[in-house]
Amino acid sequence: MAGNGEPFWEKAYREENAVAFSSEPNRTIKEFEYLLKKPSRILDVGCGEGQNAFYLAQQGYGEVDAFDRSISAIEKCKKRSLATNTKIHAFVADLKNYQWRQSYDWILSFGTFHFVEKTDWKSFILQAKTHTNQGGIHIVQIFTDALPAPEDISPFSIGLAKDGEIRELYRDWEILQFQSYLFEEEHPGIPRHTHASNKIVARKTDCV
Numbered sequence: 001m002a003g004n005g006e007p008f009w010e011k012a013y014r015e016e017n018a019v020a021f022s023s024e025p026n027r028t029i030k031e032f033e034y035l036l037k038k039p040s041r042i043l044d045v046g047c048g049e050g051q052n053a054f055y056l057a058q059q060g061y062g063e064v065d066a067f068d069r070s071i072s073a074i075e076k077c078k079k080r081s082l083a084t085n086t087k088i089h090a091f092v093a094d095l096k097n098y099q100w101r102q103s104y105d106w107i108l109s110f111g112t113f114h115f116v117e118k119t120d121w122k123s124f125i126l127q128a129k130t131h132t133n134q135g136g137i138h139i140v141q142i143f144t145d146a147l148p149a150p151e152d153i154s155p156f157s158i159g160l161a162k163d164g165e166i167r168e169l170y171r172d173w174e175i176l177q178f179q180s181y182l183f184e185e186e187h188p189g190i191p192r193h194t195h196a197s198n199k200i201v202a203r204k205t206d207c208v
């Protein structure tokens with residue numbers, strides 16, 4: 001947490017040349033993109049600087065929507081969209097009261113849901129499932145309480161999942177991958193720390 005009470009990534013979002021997490025797309029996107037048809041409709045939930053959304057748009061997969069509650073993150077995405085002539089629709093929204101306007105083929109969320117209460121992320125996922133086209137895929141990564149949240153994000157980590165809990169929400173979908181793992185991270189000004197995480201890749205099958 002920065003001294004002003006905001007999460008550390010906000011400073012990087014405000015700085016044009018800083019990178020908050022990574023400039024590369026998440027490896028699970030690359031692992032499963034062979035399943036993504038063109039054209040598709042894609043939604044990135046809590047997109048941050050948009051590295052995943054930009055990657056998918058640059059590959060020409062179709063229309064990419066990306067939202068985050070951080071105004072700085074979305075401004076940065078919009079500037080990058082203009083500067084690189086890569087069309088993504090980036091907008092400020094809060095997943096706690098998200099207004100669904102359409103259905104998607106892919107819905108992604110990396111490292112975001114644990115920042116809202118459990119009832120909120122569960123309710124969002126249930127809505128997201130109904131707003132997913134047949135054959136559509138969700139890729140969700142969420143921190144769990146298998147380890148305490150590191151000091152820098154503990155004040156914000158109000159909805160840590162129980163290990164395996166996310167899988168329950170997809171029990172009526174085909175689970176293409178489920179992982180429970182620990183990983184180490186380091187950010188500018190934040191000591192090296194370990195997160196406990198779950199990641200799921202699930203597909204809405206024809207019989208649902």
Ligand SMILES: C[S@@+](CC[C@H](N)C(=O)[O-])C[C@H]1O[C@@H](n2cnc3c(N)ncnc32)[C@H](O)[C@@H]1O
Nearest residue numbers: 021046047048068069070094095110111112115
């Ligand atoms: C750890 S960052 C991950 C960003 C991005 N998904 C990535 O992989 O780089 C978490 C993001 O979730 C966003 N976020 C937190 N709570 C949110 C909410 N209620 N609605 C939308 N975005 C939220 C934060 O602003 C932040 O950008």
